[in-house]
Amino acid sequence: MKAVAIQAFGGPEGLAIIDLPDPSPAAGQALIAVEAIGVGGVDVLIRSGAVAAYGFQAGHVPGSEIAGTVTAVGDGVDASWLGRRAWGFTGLGGGYAERAVVDADTLVSLPEGLSAADAVTLGTSGVVAEHALRHAHFTRGESVLVRGAAGGIGIVTIQLAAREGAGAVAVTTSSAERGERLRELGATHVLDRAGRADGADADDAPAGYDVIIDIIAGAELPSFFAALNPNGRMVAVGAVAGPPPADFGMELFTAFQRSMSFATFSTNTVPQAARTTTTADLFAAATRGELRSVVHELLPLDQAVLAHQKMDAGEVLGRVVLVPAGG
Numbered sequence: 504m505k506a507v508a509i510q511a512f513g514g515p516e517g518l519a520i521i522d523l524p525d526p527s528p529a530a531g532q533a534l535i536a537v538e539a540i541g542v543g544g545v546d547v548l549i550r551s552g553a554v555a556a557y558g559f560q561a562g563h564v565p566g567s568e569i570a571g572t573v574t575a576v577g578d579g580v581d582a583s584w585l586g587r588r589a590w591g592f593t594g595l596g597g598g599y600a601e602r603a604v605v606d607a608d609t610l611v612s613l614p615e616g617l618s619a620a621d622a623v624t625l626g627t628s629g630v631v632a633e634h635a636l637r638h639a640h641f642t643r644g645e646s647v648l649v650r651g652a653a654g655g656i657g658i659v660t661i662q663l664a665a666r667e668g669a670g671a672v673a674v675t676t677s678s679a680e681r682g683e684r685l686r687e688l689g690a691t692h693v694l695d696r697a698g699r700a701d702g703a704d705a706d707d708a709p710a711g712y713d714v715i716i717d718i719i720a721g722a723e724l725p726s727f728f729a730a731l732n733p734n735g736r737m738v739a740v741g742a743v744a745g746p747p748p749a750d751f752g753m754e755l756f757t758a759f760q761r762s763m764s765f766a767t768f769s770t771n772t773v774p775q776a777a778r779t780t781t782t783a784d785l786f787a788a789a790t791r792g793e794l795r796s797v798v799h800e801l802l803p804l805d806q807a808v809l810a811h812q813k814m815d816a817g818e819v820l821g822r823v824v825l826v827p828a829g830g
């Protein structure tokens with residue numbers, strides 16, 4: 504089968520098409536004939552070599568979320584999965600391929616009306632968004648800021664917060680054009696990356712936020728933390744701009760009398776069964792028109808280099824999806 508491997512860590516040109524034997528599912532696994540592969544930020548991070556210390560070797564096949572048809576199952580896996588279209592999570596790699604194995608307990612059936620591309624756009628991001636809002640104890644009527652809203656996680660977070668009755672859903676993004684796209688999904692106020700608003704948004708943006716879902720971290724994290732209301736909760740789900748300043752902890756203590764909270768959140772702490780249920784619920788919501796997937800572009804698997812160039816250039820709104828030939 505065809506697959507895409509990282510032959511040299513660094514730029515996108517280090518990705519190359521290779522031939523590999525078809526994988527076969529071990530006990531507890533399922534083999535998927537892949538129709539769609541979500542290109543994630545973590546794939547880019549691994550390819551760049553930034554996380555080489557975790558033991559990734561040249562020849563690593565990236566790709567953690569795929570959808571397609573289950574064609575074989577290992578021992579102990581319910582045989583009724585055979586022939587069914589499903590979304591699955593490979594872990595940290597193996598997805599950029601015509602066929603890939605996943606742990607069968609990650610499988611989620613694709614409901615009628617949900618494409619494989621929609622599934623890999625909503626799957627992982629949806630679980631992060633839903634459980635991050637729960638981790639923040641978000642309740643109806645509260646004001647929410649989604650920092651770094653134009654990525655997969657932000658796009659679902661905006662929609663869930665709006666659907667669940669947020670009083671306001673402000674977003675940060677780098678362009679007015681993106682801001683308009685995010686308003687269509689439920690954003691009420693558009694801020695620039697530094698948190699500044701223009702025009703009408705400047706007049707009526709909330710003075711503070713009850714909940715901030717932060718995908719960015721980096722040097723600006725303290726200034727966003729300071730925008731919480733008393734009793735407000737900031738949940739960091741990503742670090743697209745790197746870690747916060749070393750003295751960030753001082754910010755918490757400086758604001759002691761406002762009882763604000765800061766938390767990190769990773770789906771690693773959500774039991775697999777709960778993740779699967781959430782994904783199935785979000786897929787069902789998408790088929791009812793209550794949740795939109797934003798597929799930036801479909802590209803053939805053999806154009807993985809181009810997909811990564813677009814990611815590196817910051818051009819992607821939502822998800823780039825790779826499609827194997829015949830997928």
Ligand SMILES: NC(=O)c1ccc[n+]([C@@H]2O[C@H](COP(=O)([O-])OP(=O)(O)OC[C@H]3O[C@@H](n4cnc5c(N)ncnc54)[C@H](OP(=O)(O)O)[C@@H]3O)[C@@H](O)[C@H]2O)c1
Binds near residue numbers: 543743819
């Ligand atoms: N918590 C979990 O369980 C979990 C699971 C999966 C992934 N993650 C993490 O989530 C992050 C990726 O999420 P994603 O795919 O939704 O995000 P993303 O697409 O990588 O980034 C979101 C947006 O952030 C903005 N941005 C980029 N660089 C920025 C910078 N230096 N400063 C400010 N804004 C910047 C960009 O939008 P604009 O250009 O419009 O500003 C971008 O579209 C990674 O850190 C990943 O490790 C966490």
